Amino acid sequence: MLEFFRSSAVRVALAFVFVTTLATTVVFGLVYLRIGEANEARNRLILETEAAKSANRSVEELRNAFEVRLTNDLRRIDYAALFDSNRKPMFGNIDALPAIPVDGKAHFVPATRAPGSDNRLEPVIFVALQRPDGNIMLLGRSLLETLAFRRIVQSALVSGLAPMLLLALAIGAYFARRSSRRLTTIHDAIARIMKGDTDLRLPVGSGRDPIAQISRDVNLMLDEIGRLLVQLKGVGDNIAHDLRSPLAVVHAQLERGLESSSDEQLRMAAKQALAHIDKAMLTVAALLRLADVEYHPKSRNFQSIDLSAICADLFEFYEPLAESKSIKMTLQTQSPVQIQGDGDLMREAVSNLIGNAIKFTPDNGCVSISVTREDGLPVVRVRDNGIGVEPAERDQIFKRFYRTSSGHRVPGSGLGLSIAAAIANLHEFDLRFNDNNPGAVFEMVGRRR
Numbered sequence: 001m002l003e004f005f006r007s008s009a010v011r012v013a014l015a016f017v018f019v020t021t022l023a024t025t026v027v028f029g030l031v032y033l034r035i036g037e038a039n040e041a042r043n044r045l046i047l048e049t050e051a052a053k054s055a056n057r058s059v060e061e062l063r064n065a066f067e068v069r070l071t072n073d074l075r076r077i078d079y080a081a082l083f084d085s086n087r088k089p090m091f092g093n094i095d096a097l098p099a100i101p102v103d104g105k106a107h108f109v110p111a112t113r114a115p116g117s118d119n120r121l122e123p124v125i126f127v128a129l130q131r132p133d134g135n136i137m138l139l140g141r142s143l144l145e146t147l148a149f150r151r152i153v154q155s156a157l158v159s160g161l162a163p164m165l166l167l168a169l170a171i172g173a174y175f176a177r178r179s180s181r182r183l184t185t186i187h188d189a190i191a192r193i194m195k196g197d198t199d200l201r202l203p204v205g206s207g208r209d210p211i212a213q214i215s216r217d218v219n220l221m222l223d224e225i226g227r228l229l230v231q232l233k234g235v236g237d238n239i240a241h242d243l244r245s246p247l248a249v250v251h252a253q254l255e256r257g258l259e260s261s262s263d264e265q266l267r268m269a270a271k272q273a274l275a276h277i278d279k280a281m282l283t284v285a286a287l288l289r290l291a292d293v294e295y296h297p298k299s300r301n302f303q304s305i306d307l308s309a310i311c312a313d314l315f316e317f318y319e320p321l322a323e324s325k326s327i328k329m330t331l332q333t334q335s336p337v338q339i340q341g342d343g344d345l346m347r348e349a350v351s352n353l354i355g356n357a358i359k360f361t362p363d364n365g366c367v368s369i370s371v372t373r374e375d376g377l378p379v380v381r382v383r384d385n386g387i388g389v390e391p392a393e394r395d396q397i398f399k400r401f402y403r404t405s406s407g408h409r410v411p412g413s414g415l416g417l418s419i420a421a422a423i424a425n426l427h428e429f430d431l432r433f434n435d436n437n438p439g440a441v442f443e444m445v446g447r448r449r
Contacts, residue, residue, distance in 0.1 A: 017168040024164060028157040032150055039146040040125065044106035047127040047139050051104055054139075055131055062137065063091055076115065079124060079140030087136065094138065102128040102136055114142070123147065182211055198226060250277060305343040307380055308333040308371045311350060315369055318354050326363045332370040337378050339446065341427045349423035349431075352416040353382040353442045361386035361439070377446040378429075385439035397433060420444075 054062060059082070066080040070093055081092020089095050093115040100107040104127060111121040126140040182203075189202050201222060202215040250273040257269025315331040322329045339346075350369075357367045361384045368383045389397055397417055417431075424431040424444050434441040 017165065020168045021161065021165055024161065025157070028153065032153045032157070035146070035149055035153065039149075040108070040143065043125050043141045043143070047106050047125060047141060048104065051127045051129045051137060051139050054137060055104075055129055059090075059133075059135070066092055075145070077142040077145065079112075079115070079126065079138065079142070081138045083136040083138065085134035085136075090135070092138070094140070097128065097136065097138060098124075098126050098140075100126050100128055102130050104129040112140075186211075186215060193222070198222070198229070302340050302342055304338050305341050305346060306336040306338055307346070307378055308335040308337050310343065310347050311369050311371045311380065314347065314351055314354055317351075318358060322358055322367060325358065325361070325365075327358060327361055328366045330366070330368045332368070332372075334372050337371050337373060339378055339427065345423045346427060349420040349444070350380055350382070352420040353380075353444075356416055357382050357384035357386065357440070357442075360384065365439075374445075377448060379443055379445050381441060381443040383436055383439065383441045385436060388435065388438050388440050389433065 054065065057065065062082060066082070069078055069080050079092075079094050081094045082090045083097055084090055087097050098107075098109050098112060100109065106125050106127050108123065108125055110123050112124040112126075114120040114122050123143040124140045125143065126138060129137050129139075131137055182205075186202050189200055193200050201219045204212050204215045204219065254269055254273055257266040260266060260269075311333060312331065315329065319329050354367070354369065361367055365385050368381075370379075370381045370383075372379050372381075420442075421431045428447045428449070429444045430447060431442065431444050434443065
């Protein structure tokens with residue numbers, strides 16, 4: 001129970017109750033003040049207007065008007081009287097002039113003895129006006145009704161505040177309890193995930209509130225972590241699988257060399273073992289490079305790079321190798337073809353494609369490189385007229401360690417295209433294969449955003 005009251009949801013609910021109560025109190029207070037001010041201003045205007053209109057009436061007309069006024073005043077809220085120039089009462093329902101200026105303006109008197117009462121005092125607004133004959137006319141109106149209405153509003157505020165406060169607390173407690181249950185469920189799910197249940201996901205529900213959104217984001221993060229763990233396990237499995245055979249061969253060769261009495265055979269066995277170890281090390285390095293690319297933070301080293309310049313540099317680098325095999329290399333570029341990316345990674349991906357094209361193209365063949373924009377998308381295309389890929393194997397060539405039936409005769413680890421595909425995906429490119437009849441066309445095409 002203590003944890004419930006310490007939760008942020010309960011604190012939010014209590015803050016809601018406090019703000020609601022404060023706002024209601026302010027509203028009632030403004031109503032309370034405005035009622036009194038509006039009624040007082042209205043009475044002031046009425047009294048000043050009536051005094052101005054009655055100033056020129058005769059004494060008899062004024063007497064009759066006062067009698068009618070006071071006779072009809074069933075609520076006993078009106079004051080009317082006439083005083084002579086010496087401030088002695090002539091007629092009316094008040095015996096003495098209050099201590100106010102005789103200026104025809106309304107003035108507030110906080111305590112005046114009510115007509116017909118010896119001890120009841122009430123607040124009154126008076127207007128005293130000097131008539132042309134020297135007499136003083138006095139008009140007034142009691143504010144008891146206004147005060148009574150104010151007391152009603154005040155009583156309503158006091159009596160209504162407690163139920164409203166309880167209702168707000170109940171609503172706040174309901175939502176706080178609901179949020180607390182959701183957070184408890186999420187906490188339990190996180191605890192189970194931390195204990196090893198990595199397939200479990202946080203409850204989301206159908207809502208679109210911040211808690212549900214955070215749960216969705218965490219679930220996406222858990223999915224990505226799961227994918228990375230699978231990839232990491234795959235890297236370890238691949239390294240173990242690829243090392244097993246070379247190590248077994250090395251072990252057998254060294255055993256045979258040690259059993260042989262000839263130093264020459266021992267040196268030959270050691271030389272062959274070193275060759276297998278070098279091949280295994282290259283494979284491990286390639287696997288680690290692939291893992292590094294796949295786990296590479298997407299925008300860590302991204303900046304504006306020119307694909308045309310990268311392909312031009314690689315063309316100059318590989319041209320001597322192509323010439324050694326009498327392969328004709330061509331380059332076609334549109335400069336510049338700017339993208340946001342990592343220049344070293346993109347250079348590695350295109351290098352793998354060009355290296356494969358030269359590797360699998362026979363002597364006197366052709367390799368072409370082009371960089372263009374097609375439909376506004378950057379495209380890098382490497383074309384050769386080499387051995388190509390059989391139709392049944394084209395869906396497999398981007399998998400790790402896959403070697404085509406015709407490519408087994410050529411040295412390699414089977415990871416070059418996997419690395420190129422991972423780099424392309426990191427840069428939001430698609431790496432595709434097309435048949436060149438004969439040969440192959442590999443193209444990296446930017447995705448439309």
